[in-house]
Amino acid sequence: MGEVRVRASVVGLGYVGLVSAACLAEWGHEVVGIDADEGRLAALDEGQLPFFEPGLAELVAGVRSARRLRFAGPSPAAIGSAQVVFVAVGTHDGNGGWQTGSIRRSLAEIVPHMADDSTLVIRSTLPPDFIQSLPWLVSALRRKAGRREIPVLTNPEFTREGSAIRDYMEPDRIVMGIGFDPHGRGESMLRKIYRRASAPILVMHAADAALTKIGANLFLATKISFANELAQLCETYGADVDRVVAGMAYDPRIGPSFLRAGVGFGGSCLPHQVSMTVREASAVGLSVPLLAAVEEVNTRQRETFVERLWRASGARSGARIALLGLTFKPDTDDLREAPSLDIARALIERDAVVVAYDPMPRARVTAAATVAGLAVVDSATMALVDADAAGLVTEWREFALLDWEALGRLMRRRVVVDGRNALSPEAMRAAGFAYSAFGREGTLIAVDVGQPAGPAPLAELAEDGPVLRPALAFDAEAADTLRDVSVAASMFDREASSA
Secondary structure: OOOOOOEEEEEOOOHHHHHHHHHHHHOOOEEEEEOOOHHHHHHHHOOOOOOOOOOHHHHHHHHHHOOOEEEEOOOHHHHHOOOEEEEOOOOEOOOOOEOOHHHHHHHHHHHHHOOOOOEEEEOOOOOHHHHOOHHHHHHHHHHHOOOOOOOEEEOOOOOOOOOHHHHHHOOOOEEEEEEEOOOOHHHHHHHHHOOOOOOOEEEEEHHHHHHHHHHHHHHHHHHHHHHHHHHHHHHHHOOOHHHHHHHHHOOOOOOOOOOOOOOOOOOOOHHHHHHHHHHHHHHOOOOOHHHHHHHHHHHHHHHHHHHHHHHHOOOOOOOEEEEEOOOOOOOOOOOOOOHHHHHHHHHHHOOOEEEEEOOOHHHHHHHHHHOOOOEEOOOHHHHHOOOOEEEEOOOOHHHHOEOHHHHHOOOOOOEEEEOOOOEOHHHHHHOOOEEEOOOOOOOOOOOOOOOOOOOOOHHHOOOOOOOEOOOOOEOHHHHHHHHHHHHHHHHHHHHOOOO
């Protein structure tokens, strides 16, 4: 069979749109990435991406060099030449709610200029109550322009920051939501687009597709909050949450994913969609106590972390606290709803001196501009100098590889509150630290480390910068256990019948 190439335009070059455009071009399609932000377009033309995603800069450069991807501002020509137009504009209002103004404006600019044989595909996550009106809105815009009706589909994305390219190119499933497609032309076009993906294709009503996307995120958020509730039980009864989860994960109905206790979830999807679902449900008189509890637990975890870190520092005005990690997860520079921001603000309100470090330069700059009073430095070493306590907020591997024994000599108090259960308790204690985490055996819930010993001078260190000693504080045994559990769970998934 010959290669099937499609002319596609992607409107909105944020996270979803740019990843989609680059991956479509990598599959051999001819793609135009469209954005109204002239500054963003100029930066993209110079090879500067608006965010970090592993491998994306190289992928964009490659498909641009092959002339399969170009960038442009909104224009009838860029829209009218496309066989399929993907829309990937934001639908969050920035305050925990939905907004449809952006997508309505985009549709008003796009739909009248689309060719009569083209297909409209929405990649944006849409509020469920907007889905029903979407085909009528598009139809009205076409009639006003004197044009024929076109297929209207949704195609929700399931990519994760940090692994977005792999998730797009090797998806678990492809969901196609049918808004208006009486002759199947739109579905046929999307099947051509995804011809190279070896994944199940699920065709359903657009409302089903919207709730498939939202439901997946709500469930993942629920698993995280469940793990945090479980950690609380483990602390009460002297159990270890890592071992408990490992034992549970062999049940194929449960599995190990997203059952990691810590400071809770952040990012652009989970917090917003939990909050928005709770709000929208309340607005229509629907009670969703489980999801409300998920949100409550997530907020509580940040507050608990702040309280433990504050007490560990000596609970005094002017205490110097190091925060390690700012992004909401590793392998991204995204600070949207990052727990670190709330944690830093809460500590500063208690009159602590908060010094933070993250491996991502853009995250450091953004955090410093976002949180008043936050000091941001360029290395973990400088964050830890003279610290009364350290809090690990993002589980960057760099922090697991630090030589904590050497760094402890720089701190006033050797105490770490591990907000991601990412460090080895045994290794931290061997390095002379009081160690606190969530639900781990032997964790110090109320840390009392007595009088500060005082730091060693920087001259004692071999280098000025992060001190690395491979695997000192990396919990290799736990990592191997989780890998074994994941493999076993995958085997059970293939063999077990539904319960």
